[in-house]
Amino acid sequence: xxxxxxxxxxxxxxxxxxxxxxxxxxxxxxxxxxxxxxxxxxxxxxxxxxxxxxxxxxxxxxxxxxxxxxxxxxxxxxxxxxxxxxxxxxxxxxxxxxxxxxxxxxxxxxxxxxxxxxxxxxxxxxxxxxxxxxxxxxxxxxxxxxxxxxxxxxxxxxxxxxxxxxxxxxxxxxxxxxxxxxxxxxxxxxxxxxxxxxxxx
Numbered sequence: 001x002x003x004x005x006x007x008x009x010x011x012x013x014x015x016x017x018x019x020x021x022x023x024x025x026x027x028x029x030x031x032x033x034x035x036x037x038x039x040x041x042x043x044x045x046x047x048x049x050x051x052x053x054x055x056x057x058x059x060x061x062x063x064x065x066x067x068x069x070x071x072x073x074x075x076x077x078x079x080x081x082x083x084x085x086x087x088x089x090x091x092x093x094x095x096x097x098x099x100x101x102x103x104x105x106x107x108x109x110x111x112x113x114x115x116x117x118x119x120x121x122x123x124x125x126x127x128x129x130x131x132x133x134x135x136x137x138x139x140x141x142x143x144x145x146x147x148x149x150x151x152x153x154x155x156x157x158x159x160x161x162x163x164x165x166x167x168x169x170x171x172x173x174x175x176x177x178x179x180x181x182x183x184x185x186x187x188x189x190x191x192x193x194x195x196x197x198x199x200x201x
Contacts, residue, residue: 013146019047019057026141034068036123038138045135049185069123074104102126129168163191
């Protein structure tokens, strides 16, 4: 599993716990009871970006993505049932939980985005396809221990750098995200689509 250094992982945990909503989800993470489950992507990056802009950690946060990996049940019904259960579990939080089984993404991805993809092998495999290096991050707390999956490290996230991860997304998708994020977090450095990920990242 791609993991980050202890110091940087600790820095991430400290920062995320400034977000009361994410902090509670992490504290109660074992109640999620789903295989290979992680809190991922936007909620993590937005929290760090908010803190980097002097905003409250929860500023503008409306959705939290939770992923899991279950090859034994690829049905939409099972995924939707888990989402309903977890939304009920955290219904007192002013956010919407989006719950996705990464084992079934290949079944609907082409219809939604126009390109077919191969099935993922795990949640970690899926995280490595997320559209930017800063948002390709997952966290969870198991037996009181904070865990982090960051295939590209955490440098871009903490440096407020938005860099495309071209493994799966298109240029249009990346640039649409840049256009949406630029007015909200003006201190972010947005690298162009042509920017290459440095060797070894």
